[in-house]
Amino acid sequence: MIDEILQRQLSTALSEQLKVKIHINDAKSVHGGDINQTFRIATNEGYFFLKLNDAKRYPEMFAAEYAGLEALYATHALAVPQPLAYGSCNGQTYLLMEHLIKGVAIQDFWEDFGASLAQLHKKTQPHFGYAAPNYIGTLKQYNTPYTNWPVFYAFNRLLPLAKIAYDQQIIDQNMMYQMERLCKRLPQLFPADAPALLHGDLWSGNFMVGQDGKVCVFDPAIYYGHREMDLAMTRLFGGFDTRFYYAYQAAWPLSPGWQQRIGVCQLYPLLVHTLLFGGNYYNSIKEILQAY
Template identity: 65%
Template sequence: MTDEILLGELTTALSCQSGVKIHINYAEKISGGDINETYKLSTTEGSLFLKMNDAHIYPDMFVRELNGLNILRSTNAITVPRPLASGTVGDKGFLVTEFMEKGGVTPDFWENFGASLSRIHRQTQTYYGFPETNYIGTLKQYNTPYSSWPVFYAFNRLQPLTRAAYDQQVVDKGMVVQMEHLWKQLPGMFPDEKPALLHGDLWSGNFMVGKDGRACIYDPAVYYGNREMDLAMTRLFGGFDTRFYYSYQTMYPLAEGWQSRIGVCQLYPLMVHLLLFGGSYYNSVKEILDEF
């Protein structure tokens, strides 16, 4: 980051919001995914993590992420980076959190991770949804409250993405019809269960091994939903160790028939990836829909 004016504005914003006078010595660009610019900040308060993006395109993305980090932290179930500030400097939106140092796994890492997720999922409320619209990747995630999980999943998750994919000519009319057919079957698929607090985007790229050898999770897309969504997401893109799933199931057993619903729950993240990264995910979506 070479823009000294931008760095100065960021220093002021960070000091004001954190309540501590912080001076940024320098910013080192680091890898941090496909969506945001990411930096390691060397400051008078130690190392911090910064992510930035276009404030005009995503004006509220990082304040929504900050809210998500805070609600996950409030569970005291697992390590979550402490958010320090978010806002806009110049034409950039930003989020600053503590910088999490990597460590080596403990022998019970996966068992502890599974148990920690089960404790997050035991946090509940009276409806499916969240008080605000937030983001998954760069896509808006709608959280209009519903008392029914199948209705929530159809109207807030699958329907908006299917419409967007059709408008962008990523899917054809035939797939839209298949999706509509699936929506009608959802009420008979899912048993009644209390809404669970979800990370919302839990895959191998959104956790790390912290200095204490335990899991640290970040980049959330939180809402209260069916907890099978988080578990199904973990099985994509390589999956987690089998000890993770055994521990979770021991601590908080899933409802009968959960195996048959994995694909249905994976449709949402697969549609997100189809919209963000292109047609290579089309066949994965089609394979699931063809089963119904």
């Protein structure tokens, strides 16, 4: 159960957002990944979903996630849980949002998912990046704007995390050199593509079948980037159904050579998982770098 002070703050936030008096009856701890404490909040107006984390360590994490959900919600391309409130209380930071109800997948679920992602990616802006830094997991994600994708990917994604991994003695000097060498080759590897609004952390653990039978995504780490980043991420950790990829290609074909760029695009999420969870991700990074 969450403490009474936080309950009162959440009740007030929900009441202001929904324009009706909200009473919290119960808060049940539920599984919500490895990063946050998560709860299903029972109220007189139904259920809501709550995330909690350390306010001192991650003061802006939920503010950034709230903004990311709002940005995705506004596109009407992919369903997301509606963000309702964020704030801090007693040393904890919180994010309150719609509680999702699982449904039964429609017959063409994967085709609809692929086409919907392509629709999201068509939302663009003049530069790669985002208005402010945000998070992927508990790692700060830098979004300094650049008009050039290879420069953005090198200086905002690969090199900062590689430096952290090197400082923590996860990768050695030779791998750091290989990473720097790859970054110099990025302009030759990536063709020009417009900045696309990305989910940013799109793997099988961050979507579900919604009540309407279509996809609903959550836990975004949004920014405007190269659209192959989202697609490469979907191929990690088991991958998506083949129909998803065919539908995306039918809706908006990728540039030639995309198959050869999958590993390069996967380097960023692999570095993230190496820093957060350790494990065998190191070997995957090493294998990709050795190819360049």
